[in-house]
Amino acid sequence: MQRVLQPEPIRAALAAKGWDQKQLAQTIGVSAQAVTNWMKGEDFPRPATLLKLATALSLSFDELVHLPQRDEPIIAFRKKTGTKTTDEHVLRAKAMGALLKPLVPFLPPRKALRTQIPSASTEYELLQNAAASVRAKLGIGAESVLTYERLIAEFDANDAVLIPVMWGKKDRHENALHILLPGDQVTFIYLNLDTHLEDFKFWMAHELAHVYTPDLAGKDAGEDFADAFAGSLLFPRELARHAYAEASRAPTAAAEMQALQQFAHQHMISLFTVYTQVSRHATAAGLRPLRVADKSIHAVRNSGRGALVSQALFEPMPPDPSTYIAAAHNVFQSAFFPALRRMLHERGTGVGYVQQLLDASIADAQALHTELIR
Template sequence: MAKSLRVDEVSGKMRERGWTQAHLAQQVGVTSQTVTNWMKGRDFPRPTALLKLAVTLGLAFENLVDPGGVTEPVIAFRKKAGTKTTDHHISKARGMGHLLKPLVALLSETRQLRTLITSPDCEYAPLRKAVEQTRAELGIGQHAVLSYSHLIGQFQKNAAILVPVLWGKKDRHENALHIRLPEEDVTFVYLNLDVKLEDFKFWIAHELAHVYTPELAGSEEGEDFADAFAGALLFPHECAEAAYRDAAGRVKSGVITALARYATQHEVSLNTVHQQVKRFAKNSGLPPLPVEDRTIHQVRNRVASTTVSEALFEPMPPDANSYISVASSVFQSEFFVALERLVKEQGVGAGYIQQVLDIPLKDSVSVHRALAV
């Protein structure tokens, strides 16, 4: 079944405004007959017209379109204990995905040869092998510190567009959102910059795992593998072994001090080091270190943490030009380059930016103004 407009929603918005189909056609830039064909289900708007229709009527995609049997965007929220991904979360993210489609044609041509993990497995041995192969492809050894540039560069090489956003300090899974467009073979990865700096590298590695395993994105299995891969990639077997040997035999406070030193050296969280050392000890048949997960979290929570946005921008909050500049330079993202073309060449407004970035209207107006200059 082909997708079609939700005619009742469109008609309701037209009634609110006192518009006829002819007036709507004028606003969208099509003929009256075209709108008639849409309303009768004879035809469906092209991506650009659909975008203008959504913005003109102020309708989110899920309220504008009945998708029928078409291929939907694949959505993955980072799993977080205590949170629940509802139908509303998925529907809203899919709507964002559909509205992102006009941007794809404005991106650079994507590589056909990409990095794939063909047999993803959370068990220790196969995961270790996948990490070894990945680090070898990146040109770094197993003891080396994995930098942000190593991770960020992999997204661009694998047709994944990073979209840094300022969504505030949320203790929920909206801090990372993965939207894959199967038909276009492009992925958009939203990363909230208003999070702790020490956690951010793990989240980027988690999202990279989704890019490497597209067939698992959106599944519980995919989330479990992404978490396992991220930890092992950032602090692999060889590092975990060294940390265990260093911490073994110490009292609890000494263990924490030793693990914290490795966390600082590798620019990852104390919890990442702790979890990887635990996995190493269990796999090697060694006794666990005398420190519990709860203690590690308590230590972390006592330390004041800088957010990524605070580290990148001075002062906070940044103006639109600074925000766009960082997205392009630091995160090597084509997102705002393509968005600028869409604004200038097709005349999309702030309402579209509000929907695809999921930000307040006043912020989208500022971004639109910066792109339209």
């Protein structure tokens, strides 16, 4: 995938501002020669510089960058509650997708068979049928605990490369970033480990839904389906039926919540996921609603948040590069770092690539680069 800037929109934006290329270079902090090389298609800006360029000229990624349509990265965000996807987020993510392209030849050979959900629907019965079909494929019963190991193995089986990162608990827009390279039929999923254990399994199931429905990736319908499917896969109607029966026998709303909490603890998922799935079962079956209110669920959930995934894996924090790379390979079965290691050795790729690819600090990127080229 040859990444080049589209000169005509840039020239038009410069003319509208009354700038020349030298003024543009000064504005975004690069040399005039760098801008000249971009305009000739001889070089391409890094993601951070591309973002500055887009902001300075008020241009979108599609206006700035020329890519064959088949190679246009498809982006999906698993976002923090209440956040909005902006042009800046999309631009940065697509630029990271373009950076991932050179890594593809260093990945293991692609699989011939993959799981797909052809008619993705959030209608209750169809959703439950889809979840039941996936559980059967994974070889687990309708009431069994879906473990992390089973989920992780499914990503590898469907050519989805997990990239565990530590992007911070509060500072990042996305909890996970899904980048599909359609021309290569490879998906990269950045998973933010700085998130609570009780939520992490849901986010992984959400990303797996995107893998199963590539045609919906990056669309609102895809986000809606992924959320609905994740809950149904982790806590299907058979479990929701049992949880409802237990909760309905509880004498008070507080006791009802305790019953739901026991199921959440057993299945290593959030109380909110259990509550949502039980409520949907009650609606579908025409049963009376739960007595406990969703605001009470949120209050209990927010008052007792557990450890972060990164803390559980790496305490004390931060991990050294060898430990972090080993966890990506052994815990998440990720082909990312072995592929990156081969690329660095064969092409002599520098620290800047690692920094941009992982959106890491220069110090962290340098430490990882040193470890990978040993």
